[in-house]
Amino acid sequence: MNNIIRLSIVLTLITAIAAFVLAEIYRITKPQIELQKKAKTLQALQIVMPSAKLIVPVERKVDVKDNKGNVLYRKSVVEYYKGFANPDTTGLVGYAFEAYGSGYSSVVETMVGVDTTGKIGKIKIISQKETPGLGARCVENEPFTGKKWTTEQFVGKGISELKVDKDGGPIVSITGATITSRAVTNSIREKLKTFLAKIKPEHKITAEDSE
Amino acid sequence: MSLSAEFIKGIYKENPVFRLALGLCPTLAVSTSISNAIGMGAATTFVLVSSNTIVSVLIFILAKVLSEEGQKSVNKIRIPMFIVVIASFVTIVEMVMSAYFPALSESLGIFIPLIVVNCIILGRAEGFASKNSILPSIMDGIGMGIGFTLALIAIAFLRELLGSGAILGANIFGADYKPVLLMILPPGAFLVIGIYLGALNWLDSRKKHS
Amino acid sequence: MEYGIFQLIILSIFINNFVLSRFLGLCPYMGVSKQLDSAIGMGMAVTFVMTIASMVTWLLYNFFLAPTFQSVFYLVFNVPVQNIPDLTFLRTIVFILVIASLVQFIEMYIQKASPTLYKALGIYLPLITTNCAILGVAVLNIDMFFKAGLPLHNSFINTLVQAFASGIGFTLVLVLMAGIREKLELANVPKPFRGLPIAFIVAGLMSIAFLGFAGMNVE
Numbered sequence A: 001m002n003n004i005i006r007l008s009i010v011l012t013l014i015t016a017i018a019a020f021v022l023a024e025i026y027r028i029t030k031p032q033i034e035l036q037k038k039a040k041t042l043q044a045l046q047i048v049m050p051s052a053k054l055i056v057p058v059e060r061k062v063d064v065k066d067n068k069g070n071v072l073y074r075k076s077v078v079e080y081y082k083g084f085a086n087p088d089t090t091g092l093v094g095y096a097f098e099a100y101g102s103g104y105s106s107v108v109e110t111m112v113g114v115d116t117t118g119k120i121g122k123i124k125i126i127s128q129k130e131t132p133g134l135g136a137r138c139v140e141n142e143p144f145t146g147k148k149w150t151t152e153q154f155v156g157k158g159i160s161e162l163k164v165d166k167d168g169g170p171i172v173s174i175t176g177a178t179i180t181s182r183a184v185t186n187s188i189r190e191k192l193k194t195f196l197a198k199i200k201p202e203h204k205i206t207a208e209d210s211e
Numbered sequence B: 001m002s003l004s005a006e007f008i009k010g011i012y013k014e015n016p017v018f019r020l021a022l023g024l025c026p027t028l029a030v031s032t033s034i035s036n037a038i039g040m041g042a043a044t045t046f047v048l049v050s051s052n053t054i055v056s057v058l059i060f061i062l063a064k065v066l067s068e069e070g071q072k073s074v075n076k077i078r079i080p081m082f083i084v085v086i087a088s089f090v091t092i093v094e095m096v097m098s099a100y101f102p103a104l105s106e107s108l109g110i111f112i113p114l115i116v117v118n119c120i121i122l123g124r125a126e127g128f129a130s131k132n133s134i135l136p137s138i139m140d141g142i143g144m145g146i147g148f149t150l151a152l153i154a155i156a157f158l159r160e161l162l163g164s165g166a167i168l169g170a171n172i173f174g175a176d177y178k179p180v181l182l183m184i185l186p187p188g189a190f191l192v193i194g195i196y197l198g199a200l201n202w203l204d205s206r207k208k209h210s
Numbered sequence C: 001m002e003y004g005i006f007q008l009i010i011l012s013i014f015i016n017n018f019v020l021s022r023f024l025g026l027c028p029y030m031g032v033s034k035q036l037d038s039a040i041g042m043g044m045a046v047t048f049v050m051t052i053a054s055m056v057t058w059l060l061y062n063f064f065l066a067p068t069f070q071s072v073f074y075l076v077f078n079v080p081v082q083n084i085p086d087l088t089f090l091r092t093i094v095f096i097l098v099i100a101s102l103v104q105f106i107e108m109y110i111q112k113a114s115p116t117l118y119k120a121l122g123i124y125l126p127l128i129t130t131n132c133a134i135l136g137v138a139v140l141n142i143d144m145f146f147k148a149g150l151p152l153h154n155s156f157i158n159t160l161v162q163a164f165a166s167g168i169g170f171t172l173v174l175v176l177m178a179g180i181r182e183k184l185e186l187a188n189v190p191k192p193f194r195g196l197p198i199a200f201i202v203a204g205l206m207s208i209a210f211l212g213f214a215g216m217n218v219e
Helices: A001-049 A135-139 A179-204 B005-008 B024-030 B034-065 B070-077 B077-101 B104-109 B114-118 B119-127 B134-164 B186-209 C005-015 C026-032 C036-065 C090-111 C113-123 C128-131 C133-145 C150-184 C198-216
Strands: A054-065 A071-084 A092-102 A107-115 A122-125
Touching: A001 A054, A001 A107, A001 A122, A001 B077, A001 C090, A054 B024, A054 B186, A071 A179, A071 C113, A092 A179, A107 C036, A107 C198, A122 B077, A122 C036, A122 C113, A122 C133, A135 A179, B005 C113, B024 B104, B024 B114, B024 B119, B024 B134, B024 B186, B024 C026, B024 C133, B034 B070, B034 B077, B034 B119, B034 B134, B070 B077, B077 B104, B077 B114, B077 C090, B104 B114, B104 C133, B114 B119, B114 C090, B119 B134, B119 C005, B119 C128, B134 C005, B186 C198, C005 C133, C005 C150, C005 C198, C026 C036, C026 C090, C026 C113, C026 C128, C026 C198, C036 C090, C036 C113, C036 C128, C036 C133, C036 C150, C090 C133, C113 C128, C133 C150
Parallel strands: none
Antiparallel strands: A054 A071, A071 A092, A092 A107, A107 A122
């Protein structure tokens, strides 16, 4: 019995030292990890709104509830972004939001730029873990020739045009990767719908206008 | 063995992947591109060298501090001790990678935490570092780590070249190259390593005859 | 992503097969697949450990490591919700220690309960600890099913199903491989390729066959 106690103490001591060292390193690296996430979002925003000199997030406070429905506290959630040509928030050039679609083997996250008339601008796929060579090609952004999938083909499309060819729309899907193509396209369409409903009161664009 | 011999053996004669058949899971999964191979190799080498060092030091200290009887009983928990040490360094790698190399962290994905069960690391800790002093253990770690990295790069070289038409991301064959998709999908990994192993065996048999 | 149970089973056994698609569990796959009986025994042992380890790690992650409403810090120690410590960085250490302990207990149990099985599995029993399939499935469960806010029982059932089905998938390919390798012993394989090299090439061919499942529409 004595032996077991002695062994447990040695093991616990080593584990405790390890946990302490790790907690310290966690404390040091955590801000950098958050920074990386923000940098990634910022980079995507700059790609989908190239003419914006200032990008401002529009946030909303949401209730955080526990399992019983009691409100515990409120936290801010980014709903979409506004892009301005001038640093003094004049000259609105467009908007951006993030869309999430369930792809073949991962959630595909897309940053979507929207112009002031409610039509899609540029898009950038932020993260995906689809099949290499097939669904993973959704990130390709060559100029649109009409024959092959590219993220550039979304520019200028309105809500009614956000359907893949297999569903009767104009979006050319990836050969052999219908699921991924659909995931991206449909997630953009659905998010655009909710986005337009959100900004309708201030900006007088509606879903019908953008079609 | 001299220090340089400890180092060299990990590269060819006792290459962990091609000779000892250790560390197969990350080797096949991560060798889709040379940059992934280098990243994984570097991470694994760091854990290998660090854990070899700490294990060697730990055993040394325990040998000095404990009685004969104490040492025997600690011997029973040596594997969990080594695992805690290895897992700690792997966690450090996880955190540092997501902080400073996020793209690599995303490509390597689940195989970063899986470094902890890479049989190379526990194998060397148990088989070498616990029985040798610090400097040889460090050299052994570096040698094995580099051997592992070279094996990864060798496999990734073929897979990236034929499967994506590129080396380190730079297109070699031009835009019209139709890549052999199979190479970067799972079957490609198995086939490439099978061919390499067969080739090595053939080289060995030729050396024996000459 | 939301999965139905049946979809998850097909996904784990065939489409995302642990060995042939995800590259998890390769060391025992190459080492133990020479004979049919040891393959079956190893497969079942691994499936068992995968399932139990997944359950225990899930519990620890949800109730202890992650800053959720189920955290013991919130339920038992009444720490305010914003301040629940985020111990997820300890995941790797905690998980692997759980697995090591589990394998140790199972080893002791099998030694007492069935000495023949214990002898048959030999050194491969303690090596289950370093089988990347076990730690792999535990981490995969978290990555796929842990979502703060998702009903607990959903994520637990998904975890259980994925762990068990993945183990079955592992056993399946292990048994298939053993069957093939037994026949391969009698075939006329070129000398440099005998043993491990031809086994990998066979695995490659099996992997191509399993790629066919990738086209299956599980919706």
